[in-house]
Amino acid sequence: MATIFRKELSDHFASTRFLITFALVLMVAVVTTSMVGAHLREALEGMAKPSHVFLMLFTTSGQFFSLVQFIAFFGPLIGIILGFDAINRERNDNTLSKLVSQPIFRDAVINGKFLAGIVTVTLMLASLLLLITGLGLLTVGVVPGWEEAGRLAVYLLVSIAYVSFWMGLAILFSILFRSLATSALAAVALWIFFAFFIGFAADLVAHALAPVANARDAEQMVANQRVADAASLASPVVLYSQATSTILDPFRRTRQNLVMVGPMEKFSMDRFRNPLPLGQSILVVVPYLSLMIGLILACFGASYLTFLRQEIRST
Amino acid sequence: MAAVIETQGLTRRYGRQTAVDALSFQVQEGDVFGFLGPNGAGKTTTLLMLLGLTEPSAGTARVLGFDPVRDPLPIKRLVGYLPENVGFYDDLTARENLGYVARLNRLAPDASRGNIETALDRVGLSDVGDKLVGQFSRGMRQRLGLAELLIKDPKLVFLDEPTLGLDPDGIHKILELILSLSRDRGITVVLSSHLLDQVQRTCNRIGIMVQGRMVATGLLSELTRAGESLEQLYMRHFQQR
Numbered sequence: 001m002a003t004i005f006r007k008e009l010s011d012h013f014a015s016t017r018f019l020i021t022f023a024l025v026l027m028v029a030v031v032t033t034s035m036v037g038a039h040l041r042e043a044l045e046g047m048a049k050p051s052h053v054f055l056m057l058f059t060t061s062g063q064f065f066s067l068v069q070f071i072a073f074f075g076p077l078i079g080i081i082l083g084f085d086a087i088n089r090e091r092n093d094n095t096l097s098k099l100v101s102q103p104i105f106r107d108a109v110i111n112g113k114f115l116a117g118i119v120t121v122t123l124m125l126a127s128l129l130l131l132i133t134g135l136g137l138l139t140v141g142v143v144p145g146w147e148e149a150g151r152l153a154v155y156l157l158v159s160i161a162y163v164s165f166w167m168g169l170a171i172l173f174s175i176l177f178r179s180l181a182t183s184a185l186a187a188v189a190l191w192i193f194f195a196f197f198i199g200f201a202a203d204l205v206a207h208a209l210a211p212v213a214n215a216r217d218a219e220q221m222v223a224n225q226r227v228a229d230a231a232s233l234a235s236p237v238v239l240y241s242q243a244t245s246t247i248l249d250p251f252r253r254t255r256q257n258l259v260m261v262g263p264m265e266k267f268s269m270d271r272f273r274n275p276l277p278l279g280q281s282i283l284v285v286v287p288y289l290s291l292m293i294g295l296i297l298a299c300f301g302a303s304y305l306t307f308l309r310q311e312i313r314s315t
Numbered sequence: 316m317a318a319v320i321e322t323q324g325l326t327r328r329y330g331r332q333t334a335v336d337a338l339s340f341q342v343q344e345g346d347v348f349g350f351l352g353p354n355g356a357g358k359t360t361t362l363l364m365l366l367g368l369t370e371p372s373a374g375t376a377r378v379l380g381f382d383p384v385r386d387p388l389p390i391k392r393l394v395g396y397l398p399e400n401v402g403f404y405d406d407l408t409a410r411e412n413l414g415y416v417a418r419l420n421r422l423a424p425d426a427s428r429g430n431i432e433t434a435l436d437r438v439g440l441s442d443v444g445d446k447l448v449g450q451f452s453r454g455m456r457q458r459l460g461l462a463e464l465l466i467k468d469p470k471l472v473f474l475d476e477p478t479l480g481l482d483p484d485g486i487h488k489i490l491e492l493i494l495s496l497s498r499d500r501g502i503t504v505v506l507s508s509h510l511l512d513q514v515q516r517t518c519n520r521i522g523i524m525v526q527g528r529m530v531a532t533g534l535l536s537e538l539t540r541a542g543e544s545l546e547q548l549y550m551r552h553f554q555q556r
Contacts, residue, residue, distance in 0.1 A: 003418040094402025098463075101366055102419040103392040311369050313359060313398070 004112030012120045021081055025128060032067050033132050036060050037139035052250055054144040055151060057136045059248045068248060071159055072241040076191040079166030082120060084184040086113045087174045097312050110307050114300060117167045122160050129156055147278050154247050154282060161292045162240040168299030175307050194235040202232035236295060243288035250275030319344050319471055319503045324374035327360050334360045336527035347497050349518030350507040351549060357527040358507045362473045366396055379470060395464030395472040401456060405449030409440060409459055412448055413466055420467045434462040438492060454485030461492055471503045478513060490517055515545040523552050
């Protein structure tokens with residue numbers, strides 16, 4: 001398996017598409033950081049005693065979107081690009097039948113490919129994060145504290161899991177579909193649905209399950225919203241953005257979108273906002289992370305089983 | 316003389332269709348076995364079952380004394396398989412392609428370098444060893460496929476239509492190579508083909524497969540009647556069905 005892993009890894013790093021995606025990601029990182037950096041100074045001027053300034057580099061949106069949003073939307077694309085032709089390209093080139101007729105276990109092929117993909121994702125995201133940290137130090141001039149560094153590390157972990165999930169999904173499609181275009185399009189279609197249309201789908205489900213007859217009835221509204229929230233969690237994109245926004249924004253205490261508060265409560269919350277300690281933020285995120293890891297394992301398991309059952313012959 | 320391949324009632328069904336039907340045959344050590352039959356007769360499926368790449372629906376096989384269902388790894392270590400359309404990584408050079416296969420076979424780096432050079436030399440590709448395989452002609456790819464088999468120093472090789480789509484010169488070179496494998500190294504060769512004159516030139520033992528059944532198998536000299544060519548023999552068995 002080590003041999004396959006090494007070959008796949010060198011394939012990834014040598015491939016043109018890796019260079020192009022990486023260049024694109026880096027460019028976006030630089031542009032957003034500099035935009036956010038400029039924006040951040042203005043935002044901080046109004047604050048009495050700002051804390052966790054460094055994290056705002058990642059969560060504040062400049063003119064377009066924050067970096068966190070960028071990874072949430074386009075991270076899947078990176079994963080899909082890394083995985084969509086993993087197996088079917090070898091099948092079409094007839095190298096797969098050669099590979100499996102060598103004295104290796106057949107699962108070594110799939111393990112090696114998954115592992116190489118995850119390592120590539122890790123290196124890509126880690127270097128991206130470090131680059132932004134460096135740029136942030138230059139443009140904003142704030143140094144992250146230990147807690148902020150810890151939060152970033154957790155964020156990195158969740159992001160790796162997220163992009164790896166999409167890569168795993170793409171590899172699964174590359175096993176299921178013989179044609180490169182079909183597997184790429186299937187993965188992209190799923191990505192578009194989960195990223196852009198899940199909101200509508202969740203609303204639809206919510207209106208079907210918990211209809212709001214009277215818009216002034218708070219209980220019905222809450223029930224409706226709860227169902228919609230739960231339904232939208234079916235999307236890994238939502239899962240990821242909720243998990244990361246809790247990790248990177250210590251002032252968020254809940255993942256609920258709709259919180260019913262009275263005016264006095266709201267006032268006191270605004271007045272006496274205190275950041276959640278890192279440990280507590282992690283507690284909030286753990287279920288999300290474990291769900292995401294579960295999704296990766298499901299993709300891997302399905303890939304593993306289908307691949308081991310498939311007959312491989314050159315045609 | 317020991318049986319290198321031995322099958323008993325080997326059967327493979329796909330749904331209701333039977334691709335290989337109760338196949339029983341033997342190949343002895345040192346044989347060049349011509350595996351004949353029309354397209355879709357089940358030759359490739361049989362080879363896949365012998366390599367442990369496909370599970371038989373019924374029956375047993377032994378290859379070099381190992382059971383391909385239970386013990387595919389030692390078989391794959393000792394058997395070289397050249398599929399009908401051999402694939403290479405087109406963005407790697409010939410040497411890199413062979414190096415990958417050598418590493419998959421866990422050859423020591425020194426041994427593999429030596430094996431790669433001898434194999435390339437043997438198939439006459441030494442001078443283009445550092446070219447990308449994407450630029451190779453079909454004949455060169457086929458020869459590179461043979462080189463790939465040689466680096467693992469096999470006891471037995473399966474060649475699935477190795478001369479398909481080659482020009483006469485390419486066919487001649489491949490057949491010469493196959494014969495030299497058997498002569499110089501004592502490698503047992505299973506050659507699947509439906510080009511009868513090639514088989515007659517290279518093989519000493521044949522098996523004819525039609526619609527999943529082995530209709531005739533044995534030494535070429537025993538099967539042919541006096542003055543009969545392999546083509547006549549083949550047509551005789553083919554028309555009996």
